[in-house]
Amino acid sequence: MRILFCRPDSPQDTDDRLALEADALDELGVRHDAIAIEDVVDDDLDRALAPLGDLDDDVLYRGWMLTADEYARLDAAIADRGGALIVDPDAYEAAHYLPSWFAAVADRSPATCWTLGTDAAEAWALAQALGPPPYVVKDHVKSAKERWAEACFVPADADAAAFAATCAALVDARGDRFERGLVVRRYVPLAPVDGAAGERDEHRLFFWRGRLIASAPYHDVDVADPPLAPFAPLGRAVASPFFALDVARTVDGRWIVLEIGDGGVSTLPPTMDPRALYRAIVAGEVRA
Ligand SMILES: Nc1ncnc2c1ncn2[C@@H]1O[C@H](COP(=O)(O)OP(=O)(O)O)[C@@H](O)[C@H]1O
Ligand SMILES: [Mg+2]
Numbered sequence: 001m002r003i004l005f006c007r008p009d010s011p012q013d014t015d016d017r018l019a020l021e022a023d024a025l026d027e028l029g030v031r032h033d034a035i036a037i038e039d040v041v042d043d044d045l046d047r048a049l050a051p052l053g054d055l056d057d058d059v060l061y062r063g064w065m066l067t068a069d070e071y072a073r074l075d076a077a078i079a080d081r082g083g084a085l086i087v088d089p090d091a092y093e094a095a096h097y098l099p100s101w102f103a104a105v106a107d108r109s110p111a112t113c114w115t116l117g118t119d120a121a122e123a124w125a126l127a128q129a130l131g132p133p134p135y136v137v138k139d140h141v142k143s144a145k146e147r148w149a150e151a152c153f154v155p156a157d158a159d160a161a162a163f164a165a166t167c168a169a170l171v172d173a174r175g176d177r178f179e180r181g182l183v184v185r186r187y188v189p190l191a192p193v194d195g196a197a198g199e200r201d202e203h204r205l206f207f208w209r210g211r212l213i214a215s216a217p218y219h220d221v222d223v224a225d226p227p228l229a230p231f232a233p234l235g236r237a238v239a240s241p242f243f244a245l246d247v248a249r250t251v252d253g254r255w256i257v258l259e260i261g262d263g264g265v266s267t268l269p270p271t272m273d274p275r276a277l278y279r280a281i282v283a284g285e286v287r288a
Pocket of ligand 1: 141186190258
């Protein structure tokens, strides 16, 4: 197995995190290479992959989010060179796009609806089945949570026009990376973390080939682990060998699933040791 990092050509914040992962892989003796996301997005895969030579092994993608089309083209280019992505395009689709994974966790996740396209009136009409706002809006893979009040959160007193304005701001924030359609979710107040400024009690769990291999608080906070046993069976509920499951504690003490994501494009929480994650991946070691 080798790890294929994919990140912007010009270093940014996320690079440092991937650099930490690269160091961990060096310690473990796992081969890793890096390609530029610009080449993948521009469909210049010869340029991206040529320096890597033959890829006659299993390749695990780690890096920035790709669209399903970009991921499928990368998969084909790797296959042309004799290799194979461990997470194939179907598996990427299964864990990356909310409409693909939502049914697997619908009984423990906020009520949700979605559209194809950016028609806010259609989304508002569908959302009436969730009950009245507050809601959270995002696209099929990502929110604009950095612009929470303007482009993510729909308050209790919002009408159709206010909702449409939030959707428009979301579409604007996501720009040419907007994915497929609008997702509307019922807002469920999450428990704050004691002593942390504004952080909620959220955790990210990683699954490898059906097994829970790592978990850590999503934010850099000192907080107890969630109960893991109720979530462990979900490892088989998503048709992907590598995915992340984000869980959160509500103000009334319930643990819910917030989202699922492809493991390869999910950032490691700040307190998760990449060596532990990769050791579990490589050796099949389980820490659950
Ligand atoms: N339904 C919800 N109720 C309450 N808070 C939510 C809900 N959905 C998302 N959030 C909050 O917004 C954040 C971002 O939402 P998320 O769906 O994880 O989007 P992203 O894909 O951008 O990470 C979450 O980490 C959580 O704090
Ligand atoms: Mg998230």
